[in-house]
Amino acid sequence: MKVFMLxxxxxxxxxxxxxxACYGLTKAMSNLGIEVLFALPKPVEASHATHVRMLTPKxxxxxxxxxxxxxxxxxxxxxAIESMxxxxxVPQQYHEKFEAVIRTKxxxxxxxxxxxxxxxxxxxYAGDMFTEVHRYANAAVKxxxxxxxxxxxxxxxxxxxxxxAVAAVTGRPLVVHVHSTExxxxxxxxxxxxxxxxxxxxxxxxxxxxxxxxxxxxxISRYGITGDKVEVVYNGVERNGNGDAAFMPRxxxxxxxxxxxxxxxxxxxxxxxxxxMAAKKVLDEMENVKFVMAGSGDMMHRTIEMAAEMGIGHxxxxxxxxxxxxxxxxxxxxxxxxxxxxxxxxxxxPLEALNHDVPVLISKQSGVAEVLTHVLKVDxxxxxxxxxxxxAVLKYPPLQLTLREHGNFEVRRLRWQDAAExxxxxxxxxxxxx
Amino acid sequence: MSSVxxxxxxxQPFRLRHYTVFDRTPHYFDEFKxxxxxxxxxxxxxxxxxxxxxxxxxxxxxxxxxxxxxxxVLLEQFHKYCPEVISTFDALAQTGCxxxxxxxxxxSLSYLYSRSEFADQILKHIEMIEQLFGQTPRIxxxxxxxxxxxxxxxxxxxxRFDGILAEGADHVLADRSPNFVYQPPDCDRTRLLLKNYRxxxxxxxxxxxxxxxxxxxxxxxxxxxxxxxxxxxNVVNLFMDYETFGEHQWEDTxxxxxLSHLPYEVLKHPDNNFxxxxxxxxxxxxxxxxxxxxxxxxxxxxxxxSAWLGNAxxxxxxxxxxxxxxxxxxxxxxxxxxxxxxxxxxxxFYYMCTKYFSDGDVHxxxxxxxxxxxxxxxxxxxxxxxxxxxxxxASGSAALTxx
Numbered sequence: 001m002k003v004f005m006l007x008x009x010x011x012x013x014x015x016x017x018x019x020x021a022c023y024g025l026t027k028a029m030s031n032l033g034i035e036v037l038f039a040l041p042k043p044v045e046a047s048h049a050t051h052v053r054m055l056t057p058k059x060x061x062x063x064x065x066x067x068x069x070x071x072x073x074x075x076x077x078x079x080a081i082e083s084m085x086x087x088x089x090v091p092q093q094y095h096e097k098f099e100a101v102i103r104t105k106x107x108x109x110x111x112x113x114x115x116x117x118x119x120x121x122x123x124x125y126a127g128d129m130f131t132e133v134h135r136y137a138n139a140a141v142k143x144x145x146x147x148x149x150x151x152x153x154x155x156x157x158x159x160x161x162x163x164x165a166v167a168a169v170t171g172r173p174l175v176v177h178v179h180s181t182e183x184x185x186x187x188x189x190x191x192x193x194x195x196x197x198x199x200x201x202x203x204x205x206x207x208x209x210x211x212x213x214x215x216x217x218x219x220i221s222r223y224g225i226t227g228d229k230v231e232v233v234y235n236g237v238e239r240n241g242n243g244d245a246a247f248m249p250r251x252x253x254x255x256x257x258x259x260x261x262x263x264x265x266x267x268x269x270x271x272x273x274x275x276x277m278a279a280k281k282v283l284d285e286m287e288n289v290k291f292v293m294a295g296s297g298d299m300m301h302r303t304i305e306m307a308a309e310m311g312i313g314h315x316x317x318x319x320x321x322x323x324x325x326x327x328x329x330x331x332x333x334x335x336x337x338x339x340x341x342x343x344x345x346x347x348x349x350p351l352e353a354l355n356h357d358v359p360v361l362i363s364k365q366s367g368v369a370e371v372l373t374h375v376l377k378v379d380x381x382x383x384x385x386x387x388x389x390x391x392a393v394l395k396y397p398p399l400q401l402t403l404r405e406h407g408n409f410e411v412r413r414l415r416w417q418d419a420a421e422x423x424x425x426x427x428x429x430x431x432x433x434x
Numbered sequence: 435m436s437s438v439x440x441x442x443x444x445x446q447p448f449r450l451r452h453y454t455v456f457d458r459t460p461h462y463f464d465e466f467k468x469x470x471x472x473x474x475x476x477x478x479x480x481x482x483x484x485x486x487x488x489x490x491x492x493x494x495x496x497x498x499x500x501x502x503x504x505x506x507v508l509l510e511q512f513h514k515y516c517p518e519v520i521s522t523f524d525a526l527a528q529t530g531c532x533x534x535x536x537x538x539x540x541x542s543l544s545y546l547y548s549r550s551e552f553a554d555q556i557l558k559h560i561e562m563i564e565q566l567f568g569q570t571p572r573i574x575x576x577x578x579x580x581x582x583x584x585x586x587x588x589x590x591x592x593x594r595f596d597g598i599l600a601e602g603a604d605h606v607l608a609d610r611s612p613n614f615v616y617q618p619p620d621c622d623r624t625r626l627l628l629k630n631y632r633x634x635x636x637x638x639x640x641x642x643x644x645x646x647x648x649x650x651x652x653x654x655x656x657x658x659x660x661x662x663x664x665x666x667x668n669v670v671n672l673f674m675d676y677e678t679f680g681e682h683q684w685e686d687t688x689x690x691x692x693l694s695h696l697p698y699e700v701l702k703h704p705d706n707n708f709x710x711x712x713x714x715x716x717x718x719x720x721x722x723x724x725x726x727x728x729x730x731x732x733x734x735x736x737x738x739x740s741a742w743l744g745n746a747x748x749x750x751x752x753x754x755x756x757x758x759x760x761x762x763x764x765x766x767x768x769x770x771x772x773x774x775x776x777x778x779x780x781x782x783f784y785y786m787c788t789k790y791f792s793d794g795d796v797h798x799x800x801x802x803x804x805x806x807x808x809x810x811x812x813x814x815x816x817x818x819x820x821x822x823x824x825x826x827x828a829s830g831s832a833a834l835t836x837x
Contacts, residue, residue: 285455374788376807388454392811395455395818398750399810405746406788 001427002035002149004166006140006159010040010078017348018179021211021235022155028236028420030073037147038076041083041136041158081139083132093298130193137162141169151175151427157182157194160201167204173430175423176205181218184343185269199223206430209233209423211346212367218345231426234371236416237351258289258394261334261358263322264341264349266297271340271363271380273299273306278340280310281387282394289315289394294330296321331356335400336393340380341366350375354411359403361389371414374406436613436663437709437717438700439627440500441575441599442676444480445541446472446508447781449802453815460823462773462816467802469515472508476516479680484522486690490697491531498697499531499708502676503575506539506559507779509566520566527567533710534563536571536595542778543742545576545585547756553592555775573711575599577780579629579673579732580739583725586618586626595624597715599673601732602628606724613667617720625715626724629673629732633659638674642687653692657699657706664705668718673732734789742783747810752783754817761824770827773820777813785809 005026009019026036140162144152153175154163160176167174182190182198202208202223208230210216216230260279264270272293279291293303293316300318307316322330331337337353337360344366351368353360354375362369363380376389393400449471451464490498504523512519526532538544539559544552556574564570574595576585581600589595602612610616612628636656640646648655663670675682683689700706709717733741743749755777762774786806803809 281456373805374807377804384454384456388456388815389811391455392814396747396750396810396814398746399807399814401746402788402810403807 001151001424003029003037003427004144004147004149004152004170004172005036005038006152006154006162006166007038007040008156008158010038017346018156020348021179021346024236024238024416025419025423026076027073028416029423030075031417032420032424034075034420034424035149036073036076037079037149039079039081039140039143039162041081079143081136081143083136083139130197133158133161133197137165141165144170150431153177153423153427154201154205155179157198157201160197160204164201164204173206174204175207175209175426175430176201177209177211178202178215178219178345179211180345181215181222183218183222184215184345185267187268187342205229207231207426209426211235212370214343214365214367214370215345231422233419233422233426234367234414235346235348235351236414236419237348237355237411238416239355239412256288258335259333260289260291260390260394261294261330261337261353262292262340263294263327263330263337263353264339266293266295266300266303268299269342269344270295270297271342272303274340274342274380274383274386275338276303276306276310276312276316277383278338278386278390279307279316280312281383282390283312283315285387285391286394291316292319292330292334293317294319294322294327327352328356331358334358336361336390338386338390339363339366339368340378340386342380344368351411351414354407357404357408359393359400359407361386361393372407372410374403374410376403435668436660436703436706437669437714438660438706439669439671439709439711439714441535441671441673441711442500442502442678443575443674444502444504444508444676446475446505446511447541447779448507448511448776450782450812450816453812453819455815455818457815457819460769460773460819462820463776468511472511472515475677475681476512476519478685479677480519481522482685482690483676483679483693484519484526486694487532488522488525488529490694491526491529494697494701496529496531497701497708499533499710499713500526501533501535501573501710502526503535503537504563505537505541506555506562507541507776509562524567527569531710533573533712534567534569534571535573535575535599535711536560536563537575538577540775540778541577541780542775543577543580543752543780543783544756544778545580545588546739546743547752548759549588551756551759551778552588556592571595573597573599573627573715574624578742580729581726581731582729583619583727586621586624586726590618590621590624593623597625597627597711599627599629599671599711600726601730601737602631602671603730603737605737606726606730610722610724611667613663613670614721615668615715615718616722616724619723619725625720627669627671627711627714628724629671631732633670634672634674637672637689637692638678638682641678641683641689641692650688651692653695653699656692656696657702660700660706661703664703669709669714740789741787742780745786745788745806747788747806748783748786751786751810751813751817754814758817758821758824761821761828765824765827765831767827770820770824777817777820782809782813786813 007022010022026038029036144166152163152167152172154160155177156179163174163176182194202219202225208219208225210219210230210232213232216232219225219230220227262275266272282289304318307313331353337358339347339350339362341363342365346367350360350362361376361378364377365380369377378386378389448463449467450462453462487500536556536559538555540555542555544555560571572595574589579599579601586598589598612630616626618624618626636651641651643649660670679689679693729739730737731739758774762771785801785803786809788806
């Protein structure tokens with residue numbers, strides 16, 4: 001079986017859970033002997049690519065396509081399409097990035113004395129995000145026509161047009177994988193264009209994979225898809241040995257202090273303001289606790305201001321976006337991980353926290369709440385109860401102990417291998433039908 | 435001879451209300467929930483089953499006999515929420531065919547943590563049974579049939595009990611039969627009655643199970659199984675929760691029809707009869723000493739303490755509640771004492787059980803909380819408020835004495 005997969009991001013170039021999910025799923029598929037061709041809308045920066053092996057860079061009219069491979073995934077080949085798409089951008093951010101690229105290009109070219117009307121580099125990017133999505137689709141089609149495969153698998157909305165086009169050109173069945181919907185990211189203020197792309201992609205697909213029943217319900221009720229077309233495949237988690245991370249100096253945090261961790265993008269979807277409101281209540285009750293917010297996002301400044309306005313600025317630390325070892329360290333310090341998401345299709349981060357022996361408190365509005373039992377659950381809006389549970393974990397050590405023991409055991413049952421096997425079953429289904 | 439000895443456990447805890455770390459009021463129990471559950475179970479089980487038993491006792495002219503242990507915390511709730519239920523138990527008591535047993539008033543695990551509290555709660559329960567039903571219990575059953583040699587010795591030393599009930603677990607019996615009266619080691623007075631868990635569970639758990647090969651269970655079939663005991667046993671001890679009738683097994687399973695036909699089917703055999711536990715120990719001599727060094731209970735397949743004392747949260751909660759004993763006794767405040775004792779009811783710790791939690795089973799069915807963690811958090815929040823009140827009361831009285 002050979003799969004043409006279309007994604008947005010892949011480690012080490014990630015900004016969130018999607019890249020982690022694609023990595024885990026693809027690796028497990030490779031182990032099952034499924035061949036994967038992975039097309040990514042991401043420029044490969046060689047400096048980051050330590051465990052990535054370049055194969056054959058080949059400049060083409062549609063952009064620079066670079067083939068590379070991971071040593072640990074023998075059955076996977078990566079096709080990178082140079083593009084500025086990144087999964088959690090909004091159109092404005094894309095526009096800013098585009099402007100920045102044009103400015104640099106102009107500077108470079110005027111310095112070089114080249115007086116062409118348009119810099120050649122700019123043709124690689126389109127002027128707005130939606131055109132870029134279609135430019136990416138076009139590039140993907142060209143790549144796909146040189147390859148042979150059985151099924152097309154597209155991850156989230158930016159790749160749906162590409163998936164749709166590749167399926168149409170090659171006649172292969174299309175599976176779209178919904179890791180998140182516009183309703184999760186934007187609440188009721190959806191971007192109509194993104195919604196339309198999602199809707200078209202889901203209707204064009206032969207089968208849809210949702211990461212939870214929560215997401216499946218949104219797909220059925222908001223996108224008008226019939227239930228028999230939507231499968232639920234839960235994400236897994238990589239089991240990594242922990243405890244080898246270096247000791248992190250607890251700067252600004254006393255050794256007697258407890259640490260409550262928020263780790264994720266600081267955006268409306270993740271509910272940072274509910275975290276702060278709960279933090280305020282906990283701090284009214286107890287002294288020796290710090291709240292750490294690790295991550296960045298469009299609500300970061302607003303959140304910092306909010307903490308200051310609430311008078312708890314000195315108790316809330318912002319670390320910015322963390323990678324690699326820093327993530328390990330912050331988990332090692334944490335007494336509790338909180339995910340107060342307003343709408344979380346799945347939520348891999350709590351699994352990683354459990355993997356690092358950190359007990360977790362998650363919102364009931366998350367897909368991962370469907371698979372975890374040995375965790376604390378709360379409605380994201382119920383800040384009183386959230387604070388109650390945070391305080392309980394900090395006050396009653398046996399609670400932390402029991403959650404950690406059982407949670408760490410439970411998380412081992414969530415394996416990417418099972419997710420990959422379920423995807424493979426979906427592939428066989430659609431390959432028979434078409 | 436085969437005698438059938440029915441014993442029904444009748445109990446409901448005082449369930450806690452949602453109590454956060456921010457709550458400061460001394461109201462810990464969920465009046466609404468307790469009232470509605472108490473009334474619901476009364477209508478589905480206590481009232482109809484009591485009525486049926488009374489009818490059967492009259493019909494068989496005293497040949498049909500049963501025994502109950504009704505916890506103090508449930509009798510209190512009957513008083514508050516549905517006093518008519520007490521009258522129906524009293525009507526049964528007046529027939530002379532119904533025996534009431536003693537246990538800890540609060541259905542507590544005090545035996546494991548505080549011997550003085552254990553004794554106080556038994557006496558308090560006996561007092562209440564005497565007052566309500568006019569009889570003095572002579573048989574003791576410990577919470578959830580928790581039992582070992584030491585418990586038997588403690589009960590024997592109280593010199594008021596002729597018998598004690600326990601689970602006829604396989605590892606207790608070895609190759610012995612539960613259908614005899616036994617004797618605990620070093621006990622001159624107290625005898626031991628062991629539950630026949632196969633026949634008891636056929637009614638309590640398997641009755642409505644369609645996968646069970648004996649389904650459907652009819653009274654004549656069950657009576658035949660009892661007849662088999664004739665010749666190789668004296669007594670069949672059928673111990674179960676009273677809520678089996680109408681609540682665990684709903685009316686539409688036919689459980690009431692089963693019960694109403696059972697006395698006739700059992701008594702058809704001339705060698706069979708029904709006895710209450712104290713009649714059993716009067717009639718039959720103990721055949722052997724049974725040594726039970728380790729604790730057994732009637733819970734789950736493990737028949738041990740793991741349903742209440744199986745994880746760190748349960749152990750912590752239990753230790754913390756009994757650590758308050760000194761402060762409570764010092765305070766000599768009846769409200770504090772009552773609250774503290776209601777917090778000892780074993781159900782609170784059962785709700786914190788993480789065993790099988792992921793599989794969702796019987797533990798979940800009886801659990802008012804979404805998870806064992808929520809239950810522990812709630813309990814500990816209540817307990818820390820109670821502790822604050824005790825300390826305040828102690829410092830208040832200290833101020834009084836110094837002044």
